[in-house]
Amino acid sequence: MARTSRILLIGLAIVLTGVALAAELPRALTVAIALAAGLIAMRALRRTAVEDDAAPAAELALAAQATSAAELAAILQAIDEPLLVVEGRRVAQANAAARAVLGEHIVEEDARVALRHPAAADRITGAAPGDRPIELVGIGERDRRWELRVHPLGPTQRLVRLADRTGVYATERMRVDFVANASHELRTPLAAILGLIETLEDANGPGDETVRARFLSVMLKEARRMQRLIDDLLSLSRIEADKYRAPQDRVALAPLAAEVADACRAGAAEPPKIMLDVAPGLPDAAGDRAQLSQLLHNLVGNALKYGKPGGPVRIAIKAPSPGMLSLAVADEGDGVPPEHLPRLTERFYRVDPGRSRAGGGTGLGLAIVKHIVERHRGRLDIASAIGKGTTVTVLLPQATVEVLGERLSA
Amino acid sequence: MANSYGHTVKAFDEDLTQLRGLVAEMGGRAENAISGSIEALVRRDLEGAAGIVQEDRRIDEINAEIERHVVRLIALRAPLADDLREVLAALKIGGLIERMGDYAKNIAKRVPLIAEAANVEPLSILPPMASVVSNMVHDALDAFAARDPVTAQQVCETDRTVDDFYDSMFRALLTHMMENPTTITSATHLLFVAKNLERIGDHATNVAEMVYFAATGEQLGERPRGADALAATQR
Structure with a gap:
């Protein structure tokens, strides 16, 4: 009698492992179920040694069932993905993650009370079996997206697994948006260039000199804009590729800021007012010189574009806290309405699309700044007051002595 | 409560659980029909709309099943106190959800008739109104699942927002x-769609009131009503 129950238990253990492997559960879950199966088998074998055929088979089986149920509960609790064990239609067990998402009341309830989705109801009760996961929207919070899978554990028992797909969905939407935005931005100057070329084909008489010159200059401007956009896209992807490696060079911010200010003044017919305010005796920053120069160019460029015409733009460099350096670029422009602030660093996000494009902006400047700051393990803060101006503050880590030591030994 | 101690007759517990399961499934289907019908309307998806009309049969079937279940349960188990309230609430909520399903079906049926709705500007008011309404239905059913009187009360308070939406839609x-x-x-069809949404909101409020009653044994007080849209435009 006891022997048959033993064989049954070991059989159950093997079946459990098989089911776990066949159902393509995630690795952690497979290991957990295999472990439970192993424990059941061990217990069955140990019983043979100690009790031999003394215990009645039914009692033994019952005890093994109880321990395996407790072990299954313990294993479910250890997994942080929402999991339900459904017996027939009743929710027999739910781990903490499932109770957090679906509510504390779901244990012992009908599975349809826990998961109100029509397709889910059919799948869980076994009315509509299938391997494809079911997409559920609005469980827990309204805009969360889940993927539901059901794995049979026994004749009436089923394991219901919920995988959070909110992040994947958001990433996918961001990717689609990015492709759409980038193509649109690239197409706009191209359309202008193509139109002008078509017109130029007709305007090649001797009297069309001035028209030709004007069209060519517009074409040059549009081509440059396209080039800037592609450059920006390239530098974005380069910064992203490097983001796991913190830059280790020593960069003196004050001379760099002066250099950038000079470069910005040089281009214009009427040099804008750019003022530098550097605290004395500052240490160097740990950074990448080329990227910090680009960061300053973008910030000062923005301040000139959206600030009061002709300046002033203030660049302030300080050491606000030990180990950090702060670099603030302030303008005296119209400011940015507060509702736009959180989205300013998104790619192609513009507060005023017409104005930004007219100024030759690519919509990528602040996105690049954000990525550079992230790569430098720094912080970016944008404060703005309507009518008073905008201040962008970047916190960067100071170069430590160790950085120098590393460089010397390398 | 039925599920905290359990009844001496275990089958009674199972009957109640199954009843709640049926109501929840029906609710899930109605929720899907409501959001699906508005989506079909906005996207002009005729197939999706036809699917919703088809699906409504299943809601009606489940409602009939709930009615049979309730009659059998009362006859065999003679439930008392909170059990009786729960059974009665399930019966009434079933009826309310069935109506919500009908309204959603009605919206879906109008989709092919509103072919040139793209030119009707006030169409843009519908999606936000529909999202408020489906949130109400969702929350009311969540409150039912959790036997939560607090959420139920919040649902009743949201109904004012839906009425305001309807008024502005009417005027627009x-x-x-x-x-x-x-x-x-x-535009007339759209007006009916808005009216249907407004009615679904009212029914969600009624569901929430039943949930509150089943959970606490007390009736929720009378809601304050907004100004009548018709009266307001005549002024």
């Missing part, structure tokens, strides 16, 4: 019809 459509008499057919 009226103005639109006066200015563009050619779109009167579409």
Whole structure:
């Protein structure tokens, strides 16, 4: 009698492992179920040694069932993905993650009370079996997206697994948006260039000199804009590729800021007012010189574009806290309405699309700044007051002595 | 409560659990029909709309099943106190959800008739109104699942927002019809769609009231009503 129950238990253990492997559960879950199966088998074998055929088979089986149920509960609790064990239609067990998402009341309830989705109801009760996961929207919070899978554990028992797909969905939407935005931005100057070329084909008489010159200059401007956009896209992807490696060079911010200010003044017919305010005796920053120069160019460029015409733009460099350096670029422009602030660093996000494009902006400047700051393990803060101006503050880590030591030994 | 101690007759517990399961499934289907019908309307998805009309049969079937179940349960188990409230609430909520399903079906049926609705500006008011309404239905059913009187009360308070939406939709459509008499057919259908949504909101409130009653044994007080849209425009 006891022997048959033993064989049954070991059989159950093997079946459990098989089911776990066949159902393509995630690795952690497979290991957990295999472990439970192993424990059941061990217990069955140990019983043979100690009790031999003394215990009645039914009692033994019952005890093994109880321990395996407790072990299954313990294993479910250890997994942080929402999991339900459904017996027939009743929710027999739910781990903490499932109770957090679906509510504390779901244990012992009908599975349809826990998961109100029509397709889910059919799948869980076994009315509509299938391997494809079911997409559920609005469980827990309204805009969360889940993927539901059901794995049979026994004749009436089923394991219901919920995988959070909110992040994947958001990433996918961001990717689609990015492709759409980038193509649109690239197409706009191209359309202008193509139109002008078509017109130029007709305007090649001797009297069309001035028209030709004007069209060519517009074409040059549009081509440059396209080039800037592609450059920006390239530098974005380069910064992203490097983001796991913190830059280790020593960069003196004050001379760099002066250099950038000079470069910005040089281009214009009427040099804008750019003022530098550097605290004395500052240490160097740990950074990448080329990227910090680009960061300053973008910030000062923005301040000139959206600030009061002709300046002033203030660049302030300080050491606000030990180990950090702060670099603030302030303008005296119209400011940015507060509702736009959180989205300013998104790619192609513009507060005023017409104005930004007219100024030759690519919509990528602040996105690049954000990525550079992230790569430098720094912080970016944008404060703005309507009518008073905008201040962008970047916190960067100071170069430590160790950085120098590393460089010397390398 | 039925599920904290359990009844001496275990089958009674199972009956109650199954009843709640049926109501929840029906609710899930109605929720899907509501959001699906508005989506079909906005995207002009005729197939999706036809699917919703088909699906409504299943909601009606489940409602009939709930009714049979409740009659059997009362006859065999003679439930008392909170059990009786729960059974009665399930019966009434079933009826309410069935109506919500009908309204959603009605919206879906109008999709092919509103072919030129793209020209009717007030159409843009519908999606936000529908999202408020489906949130209400969702929360009311969540409250039912969790036997949660607090959420139920919040649902009742949201109904004012839906009524306000309906009023503004009514006015916007009226103005639109006066200015563009050619779109009167579409605009009238849209008005019915808005009215259906408003009715679904009312029914969600009624569901929430039943949940509150089943959970606490008390009736929720009378809601304050907004100004009548018709009276307001006559002024």
